[in-house]
Amino acid sequence: MINYRILNRRHKYILFPLFLSIFCVEKSLASELLSKTRSTKEEALRFIAQIDQTKKSELWPNVKPKLFYDNLKLNLENPESFYPGRSTNFCSYGAISYLVMEKDPLGYVKFMNELFDKGEASFNNNKFKPSKEILQAAGTLKFKGVLDIRHAEQVWFFVLADKFKGYLNFFDKKYHEGDENTFWAATNLSKFDRMVNRLCGVHVSAVGSDLIKPWVKDVYSYLKKRIDSNTVSLYINNRIIHKKNHDKVKLSIPTHYIILRQISKQGDMITLRYWDYGGETEMQISGRTLKKIIFGIITIDK
Amino acid sequence: MIRSLPIILIVFSLLTDSCSTRIISNNYYQEQKGTVDSIESHYEKLNAIKPFALAFTDKELNILSIEMISDTLTRIYEFNIAEQRLGDTLLKYNYDTSGIHYLVRKMQQTKVTWINSVDYYVNDQPQQLIYLSIKPVTIRYLFSPPKYIALGYFRSAQSFDEKGRLLDNRRTKRIRKIKGQVFYKITDRICYTITEKYR
Numbered sequence: 001m002i003n004y005r006i007l008n009r010r011h012k013y014i015l016f017p018l019f020l021s022i023f024c025v026e027k028s029l030a031s032e033l034l035s036k037t038r039s040t041k042e043e044a045l046r047f048i049a050q051i052d053q054t055k056k057s058e059l060w061p062n063v064k065p066k067l068f069y070d071n072l073k074l075n076l077e078n079p080e081s082f083y084p085g086r087s088t089n090f091c092s093y094g095a096i097s098y099l100v101m102e103k104d105p106l107g108y109v110k111f112m113n114e115l116f117d118k119g120e121a122s123f124n125n126n127k128f129k130p131s132k133e134i135l136q137a138a139g140t141l142k143f144k145g146v147l148d149i150r151h152a153e154q155v156w157f158f159v160l161a162d163k164f165k166g167y168l169n170f171f172d173k174k175y176h177e178g179d180e181n182t183f184w185a186a187t188n189l190s191k192f193d194r195m196v197n198r199l200c201g202v203h204v205s206a207v208g209s210d211l212i213k214p215w216v217k218d219v220y221s222y223l224k225k226r227i228d229s230n231t232v233s234l235y236i237n238n239r240i241i242h243k244k245n246h247d248k249v250k251l252s253i254p255t256h257y258i259i260l261r262q263i264s265k266q267g268d269m270i271t272l273r274y275w276d277y278g279g280e281t282e283m284q285i286s287g288r289t290l291k292k293i294i295f296g297i298i299t300i301d302k
Numbered sequence: 303m304i305r306s307l308p309i310i311l312i313v314f315s316l317l318t319d320s321c322s323t324r325i326i327s328n329n330y331y332q333e334q335k336g337t338v339d340s341i342e343s344h345y346e347k348l349n350a351i352k353p354f355a356l357a358f359t360d361k362e363l364n365i366l367s368i369e370m371i372s373d374t375l376t377r378i379y380e381f382n383i384a385e386q387r388l389g390d391t392l393l394k395y396n397y398d399t400s401g402i403h404y405l406v407r408k409m410q411q412t413k414v415t416w417i418n419s420v421d422y423y424v425n426d427q428p429q430q431l432i433y434l435s436i437k438p439v440t441i442r443y444l445f446s447p448p449k450y451i452a453l454g455y456f457r458s459a460q461s462f463d464e465k466g467r468l469l470d471n472r473r474t475k476r477i478r479k480i481k482g483q484v485f486y487k488i489t490d491r492i493c494y495t496i497t498e499k500y501r
Contacts (some may be wrong), residue, residue, distance in 0.1 A: 086420075148423040244500065246437070281378060
């Protein structure tokens with residue numbers, strides 16, 4: 001006979017660390033640390049100049065070579081141009097792209113070229129072998145803004161979403177048409193930290209969680225202290241600052257990843273300057289709203 | 303408590319499922335056609351000079367969020383429309399102050415909550431669509447979501463299927479969704495949808 005009392009007690013021990021991982025307060029990832037920057041833009045441009053940019057890949061039937069290589073060149077010339085698309089759940093992959101381009105532009109271009117040629121490749125010891133659904137889907141996105149004609153970014157976002165999985169992807173692991181807008185592409189905080197650590201090979205520390213806001217008394221001072229010496233990414237509830245309906249009661253959950261570039265304060269008004277969706281945005285909010293929107297503060301070594 | 307559970311469940315399901323928000327007028331666009339079309343054309347002219355987007359973020363349509371868009375930076379500010387700061391900010395960033403004030407007044411009168419220009423691509427060439435949302439008079443029940451009428455103004459004639467749904471192009475029968483919504487024909491250049499989000 002099962003002793004339910006013991007089982008319940010044991011369950012508590014199993015559930016406790018599980019909850020900790022979901023509602024984590026503070027944690028850091030520091031495996032496989034690499035030097036600050038691994039390559040330069042010039043090296044990457046020299047590499048791309050010697051590639052045959054007209055070759056078609058039968059593995060990626062909908063990816064146009066011209067759009068693919070033009071997009072890679074744009075990523076090198078302007079790393080801020082990465083655009084995760086309108087109404088998609090690719091924002092976390094966009095933020096990661098920005099970090100990858102800072103660290104290793106040559107690695108990115110070599111990886112993308114190999115992926116295009118062979119349908120599989122490795123980036124920073126992470127092996128990517130996209131499923132056949134992904135090979136078919138890249139190049140077909142429509143009405144996502146400029147992402148429609150950014151075929152390299154479509155490939156990159158799709159393979160990242162296909163490779164890295166968190167608990168939000170548990171019920172939707174296999175890609176189906178339109179899944180770029182669904183939980184298939186969603187990213188929880190620990191998945192984001194893991195992706196940054198594994199792709200950029202840098203030390204990542206985070207406060208906050210997917211449901212509970214970070215226990216930071218003065219958010220402004222906390223961010224200000226870190227922004228000069230680190231790259232700071234924020235996991236925010238974008239619905240508060242980018243309202244989509246007029247209801248006063250809103251679900252308090254994080255929905256968006258941004259890279260914080262500058263922060264300043266005048267009286268109670270805080271001016272944030274951040275990167276998301278292919279460019280920088282400047283916004284003024286109160287200290288109270290800042291505290292309200294932030295669910296995760298991810299500090300990444302430069 | 304257990305005995306009354308089915309009643310509670312029935313009441314709850316009635317409140318959530320069957321009592322969805324109802325828009326009073328089924329003919330909102332035709333009734334407001336002249337004003338809404340003039341808002342769109344006025345915005346199109348101003349936006350071509352210096353891109354921007356406008357949204358009313360409160361129910362009373364007094365708080366205005368303005369996105370001032372340039373190649374390198376998007377500035378987002380929120381003002382009460384009565385505030386002097388709105389005019390000062392528009393002036394500072396070289397926007398047509400009187401033109402935008404006129405547009406804001408017209409939007410407020412017609413209950414247009416959001417206006418924006420959306421880019422899309424046909425044969426890899428950029429196209430533009432002006433997207434605006436209207437907050438209609440509705441009957442709303444407890445737990446039912448809000449409803450808005452969204453209008454899409456294309457610059458050229460579009461393809462629709464026999465049910466009036468917007469298609470990707472003439473050759474395919476693939477339905478084109480804008481922000482995840484199916485749009486329906488009003489004219490060959492204008493289409494609409496009913497949505498829970500105004501942007």
